[in-house]
Amino acid sequence: MPASRRFGRSRFTLILLVLASLTVLTLDYRDTGPVQGVRRVFGTVFSPFEGIGNAIATPFENAWKGIFEDDDLEDENRDLQRQIDALKGLEVAAQADREDLAELQRLENLPIAADIEHLLAKVTSGPLTDFDSTFEINRGSGDGIKREMVVMTEAGLVGRVESVEGGTARIRVITDPDYPGFGVKLVEARDVGIAHAAGQDGMVQIDEGIQPDTAKRGDAVVTSGLDRSAYPPNIPVGEVESVRPTGDLTEQVVVIDPYADLDGLSYVAVLLCTDDCS
Amino acid sequence: MVTARLAAVILVTLVVQVVAVSPLSIAGARGNVILLVAIAAALETDAERGAIAGFAAGLAFDMLLDTPMGLSALTGALTGYVVGTAKDSVLRDAGIIQLGLVAVASAFGTLLYAGLAVVFGVTVDPGRLPAIVAVIAVVNVVFSKPMRWALRWAYGPESRARDRGPSVFRS
Numbered sequence: 001m002p003a004s005r006r007f008g009r010s011r012f013t014l015i016l017l018v019l020a021s022l023t024v025l026t027l028d029y030r031d032t033g034p035v036q037g038v039r040r041v042f043g044t045v046f047s048p049f050e051g052i053g054n055a056i057a058t059p060f061e062n063a064w065k066g067i068f069e070d071d072d073l074e075d076e077n078r079d080l081q082r083q084i085d086a087l088k089g090l091e092v093a094a095q096a097d098r099e100d101l102a103e104l105q106r107l108e109n110l111p112i113a114a115d116i117e118h119l120l121a122k123v124t125s126g127p128l129t130d131f132d133s134t135f136e137i138n139r140g141s142g143d144g145i146k147r148e149m150v151v152m153t154e155a156g157l158v159g160r161v162e163s164v165e166g167g168t169a170r171i172r173v174i175t176d177p178d179y180p181g182f183g184v185k186l187v188e189a190r191d192v193g194i195a196h197a198a199g200q201d202g203m204v205q206i207d208e209g210i211q212p213d214t215a216k217r218g219d220a221v222v223t224s225g226l227d228r229s230a231y232p233p234n235i236p237v238g239e240v241e242s243v244r245p246t247g248d249l250t251e252q253v254v255v256i257d258p259y260a261d262l263d264g265l266s267y268v269a270v271l272l273c274t275d276d277c278s
Numbered sequence: 279m280v281t282a283r284l285a286a287v288i289l290v291t292l293v294v295q296v297v298a299v300s301p302l303s304i305a306g307a308r309g310n311v312i313l314l315v316a317i318a319a320a321l322e323t324d325a326e327r328g329a330i331a332g333f334a335a336g337l338a339f340d341m342l343l344d345t346p347m348g349l350s351a352l353t354g355a356l357t358g359y360v361v362g363t364a365k366d367s368v369l370r371d372a373g374i375i376q377l378g379l380v381a382v383a384s385a386f387g388t389l390l391y392a393g394l395a396v397v398f399g400v401t402v403d404p405g406r407l408p409a410i411v412a413v414i415a416v417v418n419v420v421f422s423k424p425m426r427w428a429l430r431w432a433y434g435p436e437s438r439a440r441d442r443g444p445s446v447f448r449s
Contacts (some may be wrong), residue, residue, distance in 0.1 A: 010359070017355040024337070024348030025398060035347055042341035049296045056301065111286045128300040129394055130307050131402065132343050162344060170344060177401030199403055223411035250448045 040165055047168050049135060050063070050125035088185045103267050106154040116232055117272040119143055124168070135163050135266060145169050148230055151272045156236035156259035157223060158268055167271075173262045175202045182226035184237055186254075189214035192224045195237065197257055202262060204238060205253040212243045212252035221256050224248040230274055282416035283432035284319075288335045290428070291315055295359040296342065299417065307410040309417030311425070312339040313348060313387045316358035317380055317418065319368040323433055325362025331429070332358030353394060380418045380422045389416050 121137035159173040193210030219240040225233025238258040315335035320328025332354025
């Protein structure tokens with residue numbers, strides 16, 4: 001086939017593919033049934049693979065962090081060596097079980113009102129790309145989980161349910177730039193405002209409805225739990241890290257360092273209320 | 279037959295992505311071997327087949343993501359087409375150049391995805407992009423050989439880079 005004709009055909013194919021992509025994007029944007037249905041089936045089929053991948057990758061990821069992300073590497077290496085000498089394989093496994101149990105027991109003592117029902121869930125996989133910061137848990141609609149339910153650990157607020165399948169759900173964390181704003185309160189100043197992801201360094205910022213000069217470093221921040229809120233009051237969110245100007249220097253925002261370790265979650269609790277949890 | 283073999287390659291790549299590549303965060307970034315399907319298919323065949331393979335692999339990956347569905351498919355199709363066109367126009371078969379093209383194409387595809395993501399309402403932190411681009415480029419260079427073998431098997435010997443036309447670097 002002549003090169004010019006082949007070039008014309010390939011351009012035609014590309015245009016068709018672009019149009020097909022845009023059609024799928026439009027259908028997805030409009031939340032149509034077939035697209036979501038196909039997505040649910042695919043997600044269910046691949047869910048076990050995601051769990052396997054997470055289990056395999058965790059030791060490698062820990063090793064990477066140990067080598068490149070720790071300032072006191074030599075000290076930690078010595079500590080690790082002592083631990084390795086002291087523990088045998090069986091003891092390590094038993095300790096891991098005990099830690100899981102302790103974490104689950106801690107989750108039974110959540111800092112929320114006793115009448116709010118909650119469900120414990122295991123984190124089965126993390127995000128699949130860097131443009132998608134949700135993680136998956138092993139509980140779904142069959143367990144009573146619905147979209148927008150609040151997720152937390154004993155340390156504090158983690159995020160909320162983004163999507164639900166039969167036996168799994170995906171959680172969006174509070175540091176995700178696409179996470180919707182939520183009401184918070186400065187404990188000492190008694191001032192309330194709206195918090196959003198800060199978009200960097202895994203932080204959250206209060207950028208609406210607050211007097212920034214009432215905040216000072218180290219102040220505790222909790223959910224405000226105003227009427228009809230999906231967030232119960234007084235869930236620990238984090239502590240004030242700094243008060244800094246916005247990019248255009250016209251306003252100030254209060255930057256919060258979340259209490260919950262959002263990168264190293266093993267178990268979480270899902271609060272089983274959606275509309276009025278306050 | 280080619281379609282079935284290509285589907286098998288995409289399925290295996292999807293499993294590799296989910297089991298081995300996505301869970302492993304290096305310097306806060308993850309690889310994306312799905313994009314490599316488009317790049318390697320374009321290098322093994324031509325722009326048209328690269329675009330089709332990229333579209334199919336991207337669409338399959340989109341079904342597992344929470345980002346808008348069709349975004350990876352669009353990125354894959356455009357990346358495959360651009361790589362196929364660039365290869366046909368200017369490049370030799372030298373191994374090092376091919377690896378360089380994989381790295382550059384991976385960077386291009388990732389930035390394209392980020393740009394399209396912003397257009398379709400996904401918030402992207404530009405500060406993290408350099409690390410993401412670097413990790414995806416390195417991971418794809420590492421996986422490029424096995425991916426090209428797999429796609430060579432999928433397409434069969436007859437479709438390997440036929441008439442490439444004139445080239446500014448070719449004598």
